[in-house]
Amino acid sequence: MLTTNKLYFNYPTSPSVLKSINLELKPGNIYGLFGKNGEGKSTLIKIMSGLLFPKSGNCTFNGRSIQQREPETLQDIFLIPEEFELPSISIKAFEHINSVFYPNFSKEQFYNLLEEFHLKPQQIISNLSFGQKKKVLIAFGIAVNTQLLLMDEPTNGLDIPSKSQFRKVMAASVDSGKCIVISTHQVRDLHSLINHVIILDNAQLIFDESLDQVTKMLWFGRASSTEQTGLIYSEGAFGGRSVHARMDKEETEVDLELLFNGVLNEPARINQIMQNNDHGTRV
Amino acid sequence: MDFDNSKPIYLQIVDFFYENILSKQWQEGSRIPSVREVAMMVEVNPNTAIRAFNHLQDLEVIYNKRGIGYFVSNNGYTTVLDIKRKEFLEQNLPNLFKQMSLLDIGIEELNNAYNQHKNEEE
Numbered sequence: 002m003l004t005t006n007k008l009y010f011n012y013p014t015s016p017s018v019l020k021s022i023n024l025e026l027k028p029g030n031i032y033g034l035f036g037k038n039g040e041g042k043s044t045l046i047k048i049m050s051g052l053l054f055p056k057s058g059n060c061t062f063n064g065r066s067i068q069q070r071e072p073e074t075l076q077d078i079f080l081i082p083e084e085f086e087l088p089s090i091s092i093k094a095f096e097h098i099n100s101v102f103y104p105n106f107s108k109e110q111f112y113n114l115l116e117e118f119h120l121k122p123q124q125i126i127s128n129l130s131f132g133q134k135k136k137v138l139i140a141f142g143i144a145v146n147t148q149l150l151l152m153d154e155p156t157n158g159l160d161i162p163s164k165s166q167f168r169k170v171m172a173a174s175v176d177s178g179k180c181i182v183i184s185t186h187q188v189r190d191l192h193s194l195i196n197h198v199i200i201l202d203n204a205q206l207i208f209d210e211s212l213d214q215v216t217k218m219l220w221f222g223r224a225s226s227t228e229q230t231g232l233i234y235s236e237g238a239f240g241g242r243s244v245h246a247r248m249d250k251e252e253t254e255v256d257l258e259l260l261f262n263g264v265l266n267e268p269a270r271i272n273q274i275m276q277n278n279d280h281g282t283r284v
Numbered sequence: 285m286d287f288d289n290s291k292p293i294y295l296q297i298v299d300f301f302y303e304n305i306l307s308k309q310w311q312e313g314s315r316i317p318s319v320r321e322v323a324m325m326v327e328v329n330p331n332t333a334i335r336a337f338n339h340l341q342d343l344e345v346i347y348n349k350r351g352i353g354y355f356v357s358n359n360g361y362t363t364v365l366d367i368k369r370k371e372f373l374e375q376n377l378p379n380l381f382k383q384m385s386l387l388d389i390g391i392e393e394l395n396n397a398y399n400q401h402k403n404e405e406e
Contacts, residue, residue, distance in 0.1 A: 031329055165327060169325075169327050172324045173323070176330075193328040195329065196329045221290070252292050253290050253291070254290060254293055
């Protein structure tokens with residue numbers, strides 16, 4: 002659905018923030034995009050939505066170059082940015098003005114989501130709190146039903162019950178035709194939703210695997226001190242959690258935070274294990 | 285639902301199904317929530333919920349009526365009972381025995397505690 006090919010990007014007079022990024026995003030998935038601050042996550046998302054143009058390489062959506070900004074392309078992509086300005090009009094007016102750009106927009110879905118988020122159509126957007134504005138945008142972003150939905154730190158500014166609501170709403174809105182990319186530092190908020198992990202570091206793509214594959218190859222937990230075989234990365238000296246090559250151990254739930262730290266510390270080893278066993282299972 | 289962070293989430297969803305079936309909240313032959321409803325209920329990716337449904341279907345705890353939905357199998361209750369009993373005997377009990385020997389608790393002491401618990405229940 003979305004392909005990036007040898008994508009490079011830098012801001013004027015700065016070193017590259019993205020180097021040779023090759024990605025292939027497929028429908029039916031929720032991608033988690035991770036990376037330390039300033040590693041190019043938001044830049045990549047802006048390129049995917051046509052707000053920035055790559056310096057070299059290309060980014061295509063269903064075979065069409067995104068930077069051409071053709072209506073056929075843009076009507077099927079929606080971005081919920083981390084920071085945004087919304088006009089001082091009512092939510093209802095906002096919907097009325099913006100929904101026309103999206104042929105698959107569902108009015109019913111939008112107003113149901115507003116209700117779920119305890120917002121009223123007559124409310125003036127500029128009078129709302131940051132979290133409430135974000136909810137307006139999230140509700141709109143889901144209701145436009147674009148094939149590609151990009152979310153930059155969607156849970157920032159949401160209170161605790163809203164985070165749970167957000168997960169429910171997301172779980173309900175995924176379908177096989179949609180592709181969702183969530184960039185976030187709030188790993189705990191979203192780990193149960195994501196099914197594919199992408200990690201950027203030093204301007205490069207250092208990890209790109211489905212969680213199914215990760216659970217197949219890696220084991221997460223507290224291993225006893227005697228059991229050090231296949232140890233890749235561990236945290237804390239005493240009873241700390243660690244990542245191991247799974248080998249014949251039982252399946253464990255992926256600890257995204259641990260995976261992230263493990264990949265940053267041992268990118269080559271983790272990727273080697275992911276690849277090696279790939280051959281193993283094929284035999 | 286709060287997840288235990290070591291057990292795969294799909295298996296935790298399976299356990300949630302088992303509880304509902306064992307407590308008879310979901311009767312044999314009755315319709316259960318859809319994949320989407322379960323995904324929403326426990327706030328997970330629908331793919332994870334599908335994995336739980338497939339697992340339960342393989343074990344013949346639930347079955348799918350095409351276009352209608354999922355149902356608890358006619359002998360779903362006994363199937364789950366067998367699975368959970370086996371799990372208790374093969375996993376929970378050995379763990380308990382290990383703890384008992386670490387803490388030096390004999391079978392007598394366990395027996396007394398058990399009887400006391402039974403009395404309190406009555």
